[in-house]
Each structure stands twice: as C-alpha cells, then as structure tokens.
Amino acid sequence: MVARGSEVRPSAVRQSSPRDARGRGPRPSMGRLAGLGAGGAALLALLTGCDVGRTFDGFGWPQGGISPESHRMYDLWIGSTIAALAVGVFVWGLIFWCVIRYRKRGEALPVQTRFNMPMEFLYTIAPILIVAVLFYYTAIVQTGVNKTTSNPDVTVEVVAFKWNWQFNYLDKPGEDANTVASTLGTTEVIPILVLPTGRSIRFEETSKDVIHSFWVPELLFKRDVFPGNVRNVFEVTNLDTEGAYVGRCAELCGTYHSMMNFELRVVSPDEYDRFIEAKRAGQSTQDALVAIGEPPLAQTTRPFDTKRDTNNFGNASAGS
Known part of the structure; x- marks a missing residue:
C-alpha cells in the first residue's frame, strides 16, 4: 500500500x-x-x-559626545544599527516573498527541491562576512578608546568613596606623582572637575571602599573604579566642547548611590591654567571658578538630602 502523500501526479510537476x-x-x-x-x-x-x-534619535544611543572617542563609538553604533536593519529588511523580504510566491494553490504538490547550492553558500558565507566586518570595526574603535600615552597634557586622579568624589590634579602620570590641586566633594557641595579643551587628559581611578563607576554621559562610556591597588586608567584625546556636564556613579554602591553625583566643567586652556594657579594659591574650588568667570556651584545637579533622622536611622520613640 502506497501512502497518498507519496504519490507523484502529473499535475504536481511545475511547468518549466x-x-x-x-x-x-x-x-x-x-x-x-x-x-x-x-x-x-x-x-x-x-x-x-x-x-x-x-x-x-541615535537609535537609542546618547548623542552629543564631547570627545573624539565618543564620536567614534557613536559612529560605530549607527553603522552597526544600519547594517542590522539592512539584514533584517532583506530577511523579512525573503520571508514575505516565500509566503506569497509559494502559497498553496489547489491540491497540487509543489516542486520538491532537495538542495540549492548557491543559496546554501549565501547563507553560510554572508553571516561570516557580516560578523568579520563588525568585529574589525569594533576592534579598531575599542583599541582607540583604550589607548594611553606616556605623557598626557593633563592627569587627574579620580578617587571615589561612599558617597562622593575627590579629584586630584597631578603633575605627571603614575602613583608617584605629586598632587598640585585637589577638589573634595561634600554632602553640601557638589564636586566640580575642571578640565580644558584641546588637551589630552588621563584619568587614573581608585576607590576607598567598594566598586564605583565614573560616568559622564557625554563621554559615551563608563569606567569602573576599583578598590585596593587596582588603578583603572584611560585617556581622552581632547574635549571639544566647553560647558557643564553632569557626572554620576553608574555602579550600585550603597544607600546613596543614586545621589553620588559630580559635575564636569569644560573650559578653555587659558581658563584651566588660571584655575589651577588659583587653587595652588590656596583658593577654594568655588573661589577659583569665580576667578575665571565660571559659576561657583554645580549647574547640572544639586546636593542631596540624606534624610538622616531618628525615623530612618534610629528608634523614633527613644527620645520621648
């Protein structure tokens, strides 16, 4: 007995x-x-x-980068997204074309194809080429972002602690460098990191307690800040846009993690030099900012209320 589905009928053969x-x-x-x-x-x-x-709108990626590294990462994201959309449109087109072209027409058995060498070659080689191209450009951008030099124009030590920041301006890279000026954040005053445009900047990060994360959204990447002897080091070729930019901790580090903010203030090279000289002369960060014509307090964020009272940190009925 022969199964009905295995019968080959003349009507099942497609006309050439x-x-x-x-x-x-x-x-x-x-x-x-x-x-x-x-x-x-x-x-x-x-x-x-x-x-x-x-x-x-950047396909979900933040816009407005202020360094060459951020521009390269933004371009990589846009190019990758366009490539993914092109592949998606091609695949969707094939799916809908097959649905329409090979939809059921009566009871005739469609042409049975065992294999298609050109098609199998295409869907084997094409993904390999796509991954290879994306990997190449990703490696190029990543290498550029991680690149460091032996003699940057400005070196800043970023010290994170629960729940604030300290910025030490160093005279050279390395742990044996001397601090020429420093800014310490407090609960009442947001710390302001002042940096110049047009100069290479090296960041050397360390933590006093737990893992934090140094994040200025306009730099378009984050860097973890580790405790102990680990110093996370990175550089930006230059900052190309003056202004005030909010900085945050991007690592869950404790009770006041969400309020552990700072501000990046980008100024001209001349204003930066005058700011450092004012700090060396003993002026506070706020007085030094006023001396170069900048607002003394943070413009993009504000101090947080710790709400430390008996209702949160003690027995509310203890004093009654």
Whole structure:
C-alpha cells in the first residue's frame, strides 16, 4: 500500500518556464531593473544626505559626545544599527516573498527541491562576512578608546568613596606623582572637575571602599573604579566642547548611590591654567571658578538630602 502523500501526479510537476532559442530563461524586465536602481539610489541619498543618527534619535544611543572617542563609538553604533536593519529588511523580504510566491494553490504538490547550492553558500558565507566586518570595526574603535600615552597634557586622579568624589590634579602620570590641586566633594557641595579643551587628559581611578563607576554621559562610556591597588586608567584625546556636564556613579554602591553625583566643567586652556594657579594659591574650588568667570556651584545637579533622622536611622520613640 502506497501512502497518498507519496504519490507523484502529473499535475504536481511545475511547468518549466519558456526558454529562448539558446535555452536560457526569460531575462528580467527593464522596468524591474529600473525600479531596483531607483530604490538603491534613493536609499543611498537617504543615508548620505542627512544625519541618520540624528534623524532617528541615535537609535537609542546618547548623542552629543564631547570627545573624539565618543564620536567614534557613536559612529560605530549607527553603522552597526544600519547594517542590522539592512539584514533584517532583506530577511523579512525573503520571508514575505516565500509566503506569497509559494502559497498553496489547489491540491497540487509543489516542486520538491532537495538542495540549492548557491543559496546554501549565501547563507553560510554572508553571516561570516557580516560578523568579520563588525568585529574589525569594533576592534579598531575599542583599541582607540583604550589607548594611553606616556605623557598626557593633563592627569587627574579620580578617587571615589561612599558617597562622593575627590579629584586630584597631578603633575605627571603614575602613583608617584605629586598632587598640585585637589577638589573634595561634600554632602553640601557638589564636586566640580575642571578640565580644558584641546588637551589630552588621563584619568587614573581608585576607590576607598567598594566598586564605583565614573560616568559622564557625554563621554559615551563608563569606567569602573576599583578598590585596593587596582588603578583603572584611560585617556581622552581632547574635549571639544566647553560647558557643564553632569557626572554620576553608574555602579550600585550603597544607600546613596543614586545621589553620588559630580559635575564636569569644560573650559578653555587659558581658563584651566588660571584655575589651577588659583587653587595652588590656596583658593577654594568655588573661589577659583569665580576667578575665571565660571559659576561657583554645580549647574547640572544639586546636593542631596540624606534624610538622616531618628525615623530612618534610629528608634523614633527613644527620645520621648
């Protein structure tokens, strides 16, 4: 007895396409080729004629970077997203084309294809090429972001502790450097890190207690701050935009983690030099900022209320 589904009926065989005198199938129509060409030209015009990232709000990535490293990471994200969308559109198109092209038509058995070598070659090699290209550009950007030099223009030691920051301006890189000026944050005053534009800046991070994370959103990346003898070091080639930028701790470090803020104040090189000289002369950070024409207190964040009272940290009825 032969199963019904295994029967081969004449009607199940697809009629072959008409061929020309040389035995070749019909060529694509000129209208279809013209449509594909116009679509490709329109896509290129869209991608080259406008800022794709700005048009689509960065595809979820923060915009407004203030260093060359942040610009490179932003471009990598936008390029990767466009590539992923292109692959997605291609795959979705194939899915819908198959759904429409090979939908059921009556009871005839469709043509049974055992394999398709060009197609199998395509979906084997194409993913490898895509991953290789993305890996290459990721490695290039990552190497640039992690690059350090032996003689940066400015070196700052970032010291994190529960729940505030201290910024020490050093005379050279390394643990044996001397501190020429320092800013210490308190509960009442947000610490302000003053840095210049147009100069290479080295950050050397350490923690007094637990793991914290140094994060200025406009730098577009975070760096963990480890306790002990570990010093997390990184550099930015330069800061290209003056202004005030909020800084935060991006690692859950305790009760007041969300309120462990600071401010990055980017000024001109001349103003930075005058700020350091004022600090060396014994002025406070606030007085030194006023001396260079900057607001003395943080503009992007404010001190937090610790709410330390008997209701939170003791027996409310103890004094009654």
